[in-house]
Each structure stands twice: as C-alpha cells, then as structure tokens.
Amino acid sequence: MTAVRVLAAMSGGVDSAVAAARAVEAGHEVVGVHLALAREPATQRTGARGCCTVEDADDARRAADVLGIPFYVWDLSERFEADVVDDFVAEYAAGRTPNPCVRCNERIKFSALLDKALALGFDAVCTGHYARIEADGAAGGAPALHRAVDPGKDQSYVLAVLPPERLAHALFPLGDTVKDDVRAEAARRGLLVADKPDSHDICFVADGDTKAWLGARLGVRPGPVVDADGAVVGEHEGAFAYTVGQRHGLRLGRPAPDGKPRYVLSVEPVSNTVTVGPRAALDVDEVVAGGATWCGPAPVVGQRLGAQVRAHGDEVPCVVTSLDGAVVVRLGRPLSGVAPGQTLALYDGTRVVGSATIRTAYSSLTSTGTIPTER
C-alpha cells in the first residue's frame, strides 16, 4: 500500500501498538484512536479481559506518545452496546451461541469506526489482528484475506465477515509475524506494553463468568433438562446459560444409564428446555448457515474447502453442497459441539472465502443433532 492516511485502532495492548508502529514505519500518516466501548469503564484492568479500562486507554496513549502520533479516545460505547452487547444477550436468549468478537469486527471496527474514519479523510483502519491481506491475482488484484503465519494467533476467523470493499480499507501489519517476535519488537521499540498479558474471553464480561452475567440480564427462568427421549433428568435456571457441547455445570442428579458423561445437545428457548445426551450424539457432519458474507469471489456448489466453526477450532475439510438461500456444507470428518449462532468460516487453502452464521448442524448418518433454530 502506498503511503496513506491511516487510523490505528489502539486497544492498549501490545499487538495494536506494534501494528501502529509498523504503519508509521511504512511511511503512512498515522493517527491513533482508542475506542471507548464500555459504558462505565473500570479504572484498572483485572485479569486478562478486554481493553475497556482507563488503564488500557492510558497504555494506548503512552504507546502513541512513543510513536509520536496524535492520539484520541473515541466513544463508541452506544454502538457497541446496541450492536454487540445487546445482540449477545438476544442471541443467548434465543438459544444461540454468538461470537461477540465477530460482531464487533463486523459492526464496530470495520463498520462504525471505518465509516467514520473514511468520512473524516482517512484511507484505512489499522488493527493488531493476526491476519494477512494480499492482492488476489485471480480476482483482478482485489484484496484477499488470508490466515496469519502464526497458527496459534491466527485471527482470520473473527475477520471472515469483511467483504472486499471493507478489506480494501483494512491494514493488518502483524499477519506475517509470530507473537513472540511482536513482543520482542515492542520491547525494542521501547513500548511499555511489551510484556502486557494477552486478553482473552469476552471483554464486556468483567469477571469472565458469562453464565452469571447473562443471568443478571435475563433473570432466573427454571426449566427442565431432558434426555433425547424427553425424560426429565434435571432442572436448570435458564436455558440461555447453556451451550451445545457443554459438559460442566449441568448438575444432573441421576447418572446416565451407561454411566458416561452427558453433554448439552440442544437449547430450546421457547419451551426453555435443555436436551442432554452422550458425547457421540454431538457429532455432526452437515452444517447449515445463513447470512453469508464473502471476503472475495463466492464459492460454488461442489467446491472443496476448509470449515472452521470456532475462533481457535480446527479446520476440517468440507464440500459445499448447497448455496440456495443458506450455505450447506458436508464435513469430511465430524465435528462436535457445533451450536447455532456460531460463525462458520470457510477457507480455500490459507484464503478466507467467507463466513455465515450457523443455523443448524446434524449428522447425516443418524437422526441426532441440534434442533434447527431459525433466525
């Protein structure tokens, strides 16, 4: 990319600081912005969550000072609340398992923020995501999204919602580097955040207890836990607190007849029912997903691709069996714990083809599987 005006989103972490530094070094005119996403930011970080405290904003400010770039804090908390947090609650209430980082990239960083940046005269938004953007020779040089070279840090999954016109204005300077080298580079550049811990989990759930956080918003709604035959085997305090594939926290009084652990097979919000069953019943090899976004050329029926259904999950081979309304893929080997609401990301080699939101997944060999939950 030739030298342009770049808005660097700076969370206060090491990745976005080094990404901004590289954008400066590449000759771009860089302005740093910290996004205030929490309505009532806490003063200090606790644990490894998020980037929404005053301390994080201060860390970002100090990194910008070291880089010698202007720095501002922009308040996107209302948009974040409406488009990410409220969506997260609504999805769980509907029995689905959303990925808020995907929504944040889709609706905040590369929508609200990018739109604002472009309107204010910037050419691109730069983030510390681990992913690569390369010109796609087959698509006339259009930008194509690829996995990062560091497989442990690759974040292409949470970016698989960006269409080419958004990718054209995105800058991911860390995609060709492994994390250890980024930390070393931060130290070399005199960035104090070089040793700052990585953030994990959901940034807006302060203590990491998603179940309690949801409970505080959705209330206690007791309902039955049933087995595949419909027999009641326990009680829960709200179906929203359960995710397909979950094993812990079921608090089932009676053991299963076969003595083996039971897992959540489905969550049905209308009847407020959680269905449990054996591990094997979780295996699915057919996934149906809607609301697709293609990061480049759309796939075709019959195309062999890779499928990934969670941020750090394995990629499994698949074949596209239908693109009629919904995206349907047949998996080359079964996956377990595939929940409605999760993002199905499709890969062609290292290239991200696109993504869609999972509606249902089932096994083509047996009748078990998750109950379809239409959006």
Add this chain to the structure above:
Amino acid sequence: MTAYLDHAATTPMRPEALAALVDELASPGNASSLHTSGRRARRTVEEARERLAAALGSSPSEVVLTAGGTEADNLAVKGLYWARQTARRRPVVVTTAVEHHAVLDPVEWLVEHEGAEAVYLPVDAVGRVDVDALRSVLAARADDVALVSVMWANNEVGTVQPVAEVAGVAREHGVPVHTDAVQAVGWLPVDFAASGVDCLTVSGHKVGGPVGAGALVARRGLDLTPVLHGGGQERGARSGTIDAPAVRALSVAAARAVAGREAEAVRVADLRDDLVAAVLDAVPDAVLRGDPDPAGRLPGNAHFTFPGCEGDSLLYLLDARGVECSVGSACQAGVPKPSHVLLAMGVPLHDARGALRFSLGWSSTADDVAALADAIGPVVQRARRAGLSSARARA
C-alpha cells in the same frame, strides 16, 4: 502555527509569573522552618498572600492557599458541610445543575457517604440559575441547609451567575455561600468583600499562573473543617508545606490579570465577537450557546453546537489543522460525555454531542480567530459526513 483557543482549560503562563516561579524555585527554604531560609520563604509566601488578597478584594488573613481550584472547591463544600453539622444536623447542600465537577462530585460524595441531600437549582436556556428556586428552598427549610454553592461564571458556556443576588438571599437566612470564581477572576470584577459570599475559589493556571496552585478565600470567622490534616499550615485549615514558588507566581499572575482586566476584557470580547461572527458566517446553522448578551457572558467564551456533527470529529479535524479547542465538557477516561451543562439548559442530547468551546485569553490575537475562521467551514462539512456515527444507528 497553532491557534490556541482553549484558555478556559489552561492559559499560558504570563511572563512575569514564569520569571517569578523560576526565580523562586532557585531559592531553598520551607516556609514553616524557623531559620533564615525558612523566614525568607515565609516572607515570599506572605507577600504572595497579600498580593493575591489585594487582587481579590479580601484581607490577607482570609486567603487559604491550596494546590489548585479542585482542592479549594473540596475544602469549601466538604469543609463547610462538616462544620455546619456541629450545632444541628443540616443535611441539605444547595448548588446548581451547571457547576464544575470539582463542586458537583464533592456534593455527590457527601450524598453517598455522609447522608447529605443535594438540591440542584435549575437554570434557564442560557444557563443562568433560577434565584427564585433558591428563595423557595430557603423559605421552606433554611435550617436544614448546610451551604449554598453557585459558580461565578460557567466554564463551558461562559454564563455569568447572579452571585451577589444569591449571596443576598442566603444571607437573609444565615446560610453560608461558596462560589467557584475560577473562570471569573481577571475577566469580571471579582471583589470578595463586596460580593457578599463567604468563600470563593481561585485557580492559578486560569489566570496565567502555574498549575497546582490556588486558594480558597474564606471570610474571617467562617468555620471550615479541614480536608487535609497534617502539619497545621494555613492556620490548620489546610495542612501541607506551602509551595512558595507556585504561590508567588500565582499572586503575580492574578495581580497582573486583575490590574489589566478592564482593557483586556474589552479587547478579548471584541475578538470573541469576531470569532462568533466568523463561525456563524461559515456555518449558518451553528447555534451559539450561553447568553447572547455580552454583558451576561465571560469575554473570552464562545460556545457552539453544530447540528449533525460529533464533538470528537470536530475536535480531531480542527486539531489536525492546528486549531486547538475543547468539546467543553468533562471527560471520563479521555472520553467526552454529553455536557451536563447543556443538558441542564435543555439542549437535546443529539445537539449536545456536537458542542465545541472556543475560549480566548491574555495571549489571544486576531490571527487565532482568523485561523479558526479559515478552518471551521470545511471542518464542519467533513464532520457532518462522518455524522453521528457513534449514536445508535439502528435505534
């Protein structure tokens, strides 16, 4: 070249004050020490106190030196509140909805921690307090009121408050009055003795002195419970070693500001009027907030809302063009929140998001105004394109 239009946030040090500060920093001595160096430092402090008292129309013994305006406000609000609880329980603190956070937050703290009851006097559309509301409160329950705190002039929209009238009403009921005069000193005729208030806050860096120096001018005999305990300096009202260089520089700056006040107020008000005209010429739908009558407004203050724009977009775009101003409201983690002052004046939330304050001071020139006049039209045009993107898009 930078056009600095944020003098209400802090104004550059006046050369005389800077010289006094640097000179004094080279001299050792703790003003509480009993030896020669200590006496020399003490003399510096007392001369500063006298200079400041003369500038503010008080007697030197009424000046309690503090580490700034916020501390002076805290001492006034909490100190008066606590002192007024001894004879009788008086839970009510009367203030306005448009005070600076250095007053509002201590009041809220008293509500949360001391069982105080806050009464916020309403303001009109230009931000001027309703004195009749004060009359009603005091007529109904003067015995319950610990203090009244009403600022001399508002830091955001520049509206001058009827402080003398407030003081007169409170005096009838025997209730002490505090006023935060941080923005007024050097621009309006602030005379402590004539004002009728019981205590008054002044800040060093708003008059061309150093940051971290200020004073609470408190009427003789006014009972104030200290906030800071320690060495018993300032007659026990405010412990802590007195910063002799800072108070000397503060007093020099305040004296200079007050001595040149009348001419400077006219000069700066003329610049301000040019600024307002230039902004309204470039952006006809910009709305001047605060009192349109210059008599009711700080000479250096111009405050606008720009429909369809976000304050942070405007601020960034102006900053990138070398024009420095403020979104005018308090920040939380560096994030400007919609101004409580504008909301109290009845400005709709969406308009309050697009607010900018331009404030002129002793070093302002016509070039500063010209720089803004050149920039503001295109800046508003661009900010409008970015729109209110942080507001709920799908609401």
